[in-house]
Amino acid sequence: MSRLPLNTLPAFRAVAELQNLRAAAERLHLTHSAVSQQIRVLEERLGFEVFDRQGRRVVLNCAGRALLCSVQSALALLDDGVLAASSFAQGADQHLRVSVLPSFAQRWLLPRMARWRERHPYLTLEIETSQQVADLPREGLHAALRSGNGPWPGVLSEPLFDIPMPLIVLASPATAARLKDGRPEALLEQPLLGDKESWRQWFAAAGLQANVTPVASFNDVGMMLEAVEQGLGFALGRELLAVDALQAGRLVKVSPVSIDFGPTDIYHLVYPPGLRDWPPLSALRQWIRDELERSREVLECRDSGSLGCITADADPESGMPAMNSDSAA
Secondary structure, eight states: OTTOOGGGHHHHHHHHHHSOHHHHHHHHTOOHHHHHHHHHHHHHHHTSOSEEEETTEEEEOHHHHHHHHHHHHHHHHHHHHHHHHHHHHTGGGOEEEEEEOHHHIIIIIGGGHHHHHHHOTTOEEEEEEOSSOOOTTTTTOSEEEEESOOOOTTSEEEESOSSOOOEEEEEOHHHHTTOOSSSGGGGGGSOEESOHHHHHHHHHHTTOOOOOOOSBOOSOHHHHHHHHHTTSOEEEEETTTTHHHHHHTSSEEEEEEEEOOGGGGOEEEEEOGGGTTOHHHHHHHHHHHHHHHHHHHHHHHHHHTOTTSOOOOOOTTTOOOOSSTTTTO
């Protein structure tokens, strides 16, 4: 450790990750010469070079790559500690900054924010939507909601919903009324939205070998479900994200056939290790679990066809056809 000048490590990490002194200087808000000087000091103290100079480029050599692994872990741990300390020190002014997938925020989280405010009126929730996996401490985020099974390096993750939500066929009541009969083959004559491979798997699950070409695809599920509600076609959507539209009658489930991708469908809460016992994060964790359980109960109630379920009646003018007797679920 006596050979390692700690103040040079952020510059080393930035240059190593970006492979460019000028870009590293911009990230660190330093001058190009200041970053170059810090790299020179580091190499002089170590007694060996960690970069190979190739014209204007700097490229990690074998020694640099070995050092980078430890430096990234150490600095991430320090970032985590600073974030945790800052969060605990805020006291009554606590707030949560959470990264959420856009589709999850639009279709599930935002409609439930009123209940969050009722339960935690003095705890501000700042939501940032992103499809990218964020570097939580570096971006000042306390947690993220992600779909999948990880791994997410440098953070803890815990599943929030232990039952995967399958992809089901969804349509607006008016669109579903165009189906001529209850056979899966009928969908081959209809406009399909979304991913071609997912549709291929759905038709295979229905016992059909079909090569379909969707009329439109989307990089965001929330946008796709909005298109379905507007009557643009049929789509495969995650049942959890459609729960509110199903309950309100804006969407209907038109087939009992579904596809399930297993663990990749599970939502996780990810957060820095230092925040595991932070009260605001514990509050968020419990609230999300309670809301997910409520959504699951709504879906199970609809699937069971129980008269005691809270359901939204379909548009009486739509006819709302079924591909089977449970299609209105």
